[in-house]
Amino acid sequence: MNAIETKGLCKTYDDFKLDSIDLVLPSGCIMGLVGENGAGKSTTMELIMNTVKSDAGQVTVLGTDNKSSDFRKLKEEIGVVLDEAYFPLVLNAKDVNIVMKNTYGNWDENCFYDYLGKFSLPIKKQFKDFSRGMKMKLAIAVALSHNSKLLILDEATSGLDPMVRDEILDIFNDFTRDETHSVLLSSHIVSDLEKICDYIAFIHKGKLVFCEEKDRLLDKYGVVRLSKADFDVIPRSAVKGKKVTDYGVEALVIRDAVSGAIAIERASIEDIILYIAKEDK
Amino acid sequence: MKGLLYKDLIMLTKQTKLYLLFIVIMSCIPNLSMLSFAVIYSTMMPMTALAFDERSKWDKLAAMMPYSATEMVVSKYLIGYIMVLSSVIIAIAARALGGIFGGAELTAEFFPQLLLIACIGLALGAFSLPLLIGLGVEKGRLFLIFILVMFSIVCLSGMEKVLSVFPSNAQLGILLAGAVLATLLLNLGSIALAAQLYKRKVD
Numbered sequence: 001m002n003a004i005e006t007k008g009l010c011k012t013y014d015d016f017k018l019d020s021i022d023l024v025l026p027s028g029c030i031m032g033l034v035g036e037n038g039a040g041k042s043t044t045m046e047l048i049m050n051t052v053k054s055d056a057g058q059v060t061v062l063g064t065d066n067k068s069s070d071f072r073k074l075k076e077e078i079g080v081v082l083d084e085a086y087f088p089l090v091l092n093a094k095d096v097n098i099v100m101k102n103t104y105g106n107w108d109e110n111c112f113y114d115y116l117g118k119f120s121l122p123i124k125k126q127f128k129d130f131s132r133g134m135k136m137k138l139a140i141a142v143a144l145s146h147n148s149k150l151l152i153l154d155e156a157t158s159g160l161d162p163m164v165r166d167e168i169l170d171i172f173n174d175f176t177r178d179e180t181h182s183v184l185l186s187s188h189i190v191s192d193l194e195k196i197c198d199y200i201a202f203i204h205k206g207k208l209v210f211c212e213e214k215d216r217l218l219d220k221y222g223v224v225r226l227s228k229a230d231f232d233v234i235p236r237s238a239v240k241g242k243k244v245t246d247y248g249v250e251a252l253v254i255r256d257a258v259s260g261a262i263a264i265e266r267a268s269i270e271d272i273i274l275y276i277a278k279e280d281k
Numbered sequence: 282m283k284g285l286l287y288k289d290l291i292m293l294t295k296q297t298k299l300y301l302l303f304i305v306i307m308s309c310i311p312n313l314s315m316l317s318f319a320v321i322y323s324t325m326m327p328m329t330a331l332a333f334d335e336r337s338k339w340d341k342l343a344a345m346m347p348y349s350a351t352e353m354v355v356s357k358y359l360i361g362y363i364m365v366l367s368s369v370i371i372a373i374a375a376r377a378l379g380g381i382f383g384g385a386e387l388t389a390e391f392f393p394q395l396l397l398i399a400c401i402g403l404a405l406g407a408f409s410l411p412l413l414i415g416l417g418v419e420k421g422r423l424f425l426i427f428i429l430v431m432f433s434i435v436c437l438s439g440m441e442k443v444l445s446v447f448p449s450n451a452q453l454g455i456l457l458a459g460a461v462l463a464t465l466l467l468n469l470g471s472i473a474l475a476a477q478l479y480k481r482k483v484d
Contacts, residue, residue, distance in 0.1 A: 051344040072347050080345035086338040088288060090295045098291070103284030103346055152345075 001063055003027045003150050003182030009047055009057035018043050018206045021057070025199060028179035030172060032193030032214075033186035034273055035203035041186040042083060044203065045154050048184070049080065062150060076104055079143030081156040085135040089128035093121055093138060104146035115141035119164075132159040140168060144175070151175065153185045157192055165189075169196050190270040200269055204277055214269065221272050222255045222264035234258055241275025252276065285348065285356035286363075288339075289330040293360070297329060308368045309375035313394060316372050320402035321429070323364035327357040327410060328425065332418040350480045351472075354414060358472055361406040369399050393457055400464040405432050407464070407471035415478035 002024055009021040018040040025031040033041045046052040048059050050066040059066040064074050087096060093116055101107045116123060119137040130138065136159055143151055151172065157165045173196050175181050187193055193200060194214065201211040210217070221240065224231070231242075231249040238257030243250045252275035255264055267275075294301070300322070307319035334340060343353060372395060376387040408428050413421035 049345055051341075072349060075345065075347040078345075080342075082342060082345070084338070086342035088292050088333055088337045088339055090292055090333070091288070095288075095291050099284045099288045101284075102287050103348070 001027050002060070003029070003062060004031075004048060004184060005058075005060040006044075006048065007058045009044070009059060010055045011043055011047055011052065012055055016040070016043075016206060018047070018203075021047075021203070021208050023201055023208070023211050025182055025184055027182050028176055029198040030176055030183040030185060030196055031199040031201055031211075032190075032197035032269075033184060033201050033203065034188075034190055034193060034269075035186075036205075036277065037188075039203045040206045041203055042154050045080075045152055045184070045186065049075075049078070049152065076106055076146065077149045079146065079148035079151045081136070081139045081143050081151070081153045083155040083158075085127075085139035087127045087135075087138065089126065091127050092125055093123045096127075096138065096142065100142055100146070106147045108145050108147060112141055112145035115144060133161065133164065136160060137164070137168075140171075144171070149180055149182070151181075151183045151185075153183065155186055155188065157185075157187055157189060165192060172196060190268075190273060194269040202273055202276070209276055217269065217272060218266065220254060220256075221252055221267045222258075223250060223267045223271055223275075224253055224258065224262055224264055225250050226262070230262070234262070240272075241278055243275075243278070282348070282352045282356050282359075284346075285343070285352065286359060289327075289356065289360050290363075292333050293326055293330060296333065297326070300326075300329075304364070304368055305371055308371040311376065311379060313398070316368070316395070317398050317401070319368045319372070320365055320398050321405060321432075323368045324361050324402045324406040324409070325425075326364045327361045327406065328413055328418060328422070330357060330360055331413050335418055351476045354410075354476045354479050355472060357410060357414070358406065358468065358475075361410070362403070365399055365402050365406075368402075369395055393453055396457055397460055400460040401432065403464045404467050405429070407467040408432075411471055411475040411478055414475045415482065 004023060004025040006021050006023045009018065011018045016038065021040075021044055023031070023044075033044065035041050043052065047054050047057075048061060048066065050059070050071060061071070062074060062077060064070050091099070097109060097112055100112070101109060116138075119141060121134060121138055121141070127135065127138070136156060140153075140156055143153070153172075157168055160168065169192060172183050172185065176183060185193065185197070197214050199211065200214050200217060202209040212220075224234070225248065226234075227248045228244075231251065234251070234253060235257060238253045239251050240254065241252040252267055252272060253264065258264060304319045304322050307315045307322070310316070340353070373387065376391060379386060405428065409421070409425045412424045412428075415421070416424070
């Protein structure tokens with residue numbers, strides 16, 4: 001079963017259009033949603049959670065149509081972390097536990113307090129006195145404490161120091177050891193996504209550029225560094241993005257479409273995204 | 282919806298201690314005007330809760346939780362009802378204790394007066410909440426001030442006159458039953474309207 005499936009998802013605002021987004025996140029996998037600021041990542045997540053009405057398209061989450069009456073009940077099984085942790089400012093972690101215990105039928109109090117300990121979060125300090133990192137950690141603790149099958153995380157690791165980020169990425173990774181668990185994670189930190197994601201979806205200016213397995217992307221694309229004369233030999237259709245410097249040309253190419261005689265370096269996910277985005281400019 | 286109620290009650294208890302104390306003191310004073318103010322202050326507590334929600338953008342997070350738009354709206358009405366009911370209970374308890382210790386006594390006339398005041402308070406809540414939910418607290422507050430002034434003039438000042446015009450128990454009973462029914466209908470209509478406005482705002 002797929003954890004998330006979207007088909008032809010569209011949403012138009014006055015100054016922005018999210019156009020025909022098709023995503024498939026298989027159960028047990030982690031998908032990274034990447035794109036520039038304002039590309040449509042948060043809107044996509046809001047459409048998946050049906051908190052914003054789509055203009056067209058279909059969304060199925062854990063086998064349930066997100067517009068059906070069953071979807072509200074299904075939200076019990078979806079842990080969400082938004083770009084900001086919007087808890088009431090005067091609440092402390094203990095209060096959050098009381099609120100969530102009465103919100104989620106499957107709330108696991110012990111698990112929540114375990115995460116508070118693991119993240120070194122104070123129990124009695126008010127939320128307004130938390131640092132951004134602490135706020136995000138509290139939101140992540142909540143998302144992980146109601147036996148979720150799916151985590152939807154919008155910039156959940158931003159604002160965290162590298163040590164904590166690494167620790168949290170390990171937690172997300174462990175979460176998907178259970179093959180019924182899945183994660184949809186958006187982040188600007190592409191290295192984080194490359195570290196843990198099985199699938200990468202790249203949204204650029206409201207359009208889905210690709211949604212593919214990470215390993216397939218890494219196999220498919222490579223980077224060449226050539227003189228201008230040597231670069232001209234490469235078929236144009238093989239070039240997905242290029243950077244011309246005084247010393248020559250650096251380009252993202254489709255490996256299979258380039259002659260074996262040319263040295264092709266490994267492209268990182270960041271390379272792939274940056275070259276394709278720049279080419280579109 | 283219990284979670285939403287807990288959240289609001291915890292927030293209000295932490296943020297409006299003085300305000301709540303004020304309501305308790307005014308409910309205890311053996312004077313109908315003071316009690317009316319206590320009830321009106323109580324009906325304004327949902328507005329305070331809405332203002333806190335707006336400041337923390339709670340609605341955005343709550344939309345991701347297993348809550349419907351109707352539950353989000355009804356929880357605010359329930360906070361108002363809980364607050365008004367608390368004022369009423371405190372007022373009855375204060376007068377019952379007053380009777381024991383030689384102060385203002387709990388009389389039979391007090392109950393219809395109390396019921397009418399509670400109905401006026403709940404009607405005020407029914408008028409104000411759709412405005413506050415639909416327009417947001419900042420804009421809605423301007424309209425609320427207007428409604429408050431109108432209510433103070435029309436309802437509170439006229440209440441004693443109305444009671445004196447209907448001296449018989451039967452007529453008083455009809456008046457009270459009508460007030461309760463009108464308040465109930467007004468609140469049901471208000472909840473339906475506020476839920477629609479909330480859905481429109483979220484979409």
